[in-house]
Amino acid sequence: MLFKKKKLERQISLQKKVLDSILSYCLMKHPNEAILILKGNSKHGHVLIDGLVIPPFNYSGPTFAGFPQSFLPFDMSYVGIVHSHPTGSANPSLTDLHNFFGVVSLIVQYPYGDDDIFAWDSSGSLIKLVIL
Numbered sequence: 001m002l003f004k005k006k007k008l009e010r011q012i013s014l015q016k017k018v019l020d021s022i023l024s025y026c027l028m029k030h031p032n033e034a035i036l037i038l039k040g041n042s043k044h045g046h047v048l049i050d051g052l053v054i055p056p057f058n059y060s061g062p063t064f065a066g067f068p069q070s071f072l073p074f075d076m077s078y079v080g081i082v083h084s085h086p087t088g089s090a091n092p093s094l095t096d097l098h099n100f101f102g103v104v105s106l107i108v109q110y111p112y113g114d115d116d117i118f119a120w121d122s123s124g125s126l127i128k129l130v131i132l
């Protein structure tokens with residue numbers, strides 16, 4: 001018998017209340033970039049995001065945002081980060097891919113509407129994003 005390897009169908013689910021918090025945080029930080037840690041759980045390629053953490057000692061400007069990862073407590077519920085792009089598209093920059101954290105990176109582009117948020121994996125490929 002031949003078993004076909006099923007391609008892992010990846011999907012990111014984001015709770016609407018978390019999306020609303022992300023979008024208002026991006027607006028608040030504008031014209032600087034906003035950066036937040038995504039909390040949730042990940043199994044079998046499916047990531048559910050149900051909370052946010054403001055990273056300690058985070059810094060940002062119009063074209064960058066980051067935080068020292070050495071100050072983060074070890075927490076299995078950290079699934080990735082979200083940050084904003086006040087100018088340009090929601091495509092991840094090379095720096096974004098180099099600083100990849102967790103399993104998913106959400107990027108919000110200006111003007112931070114419900115359709116301005118996209119999910120990426122560590123190789124810069126788009127992942128399906130569903131709002132719950």
Ligand SMILES: [Zn+2]
Pocket residue numbers: 083084085092093096107
């Ligand atoms: Zn970026």
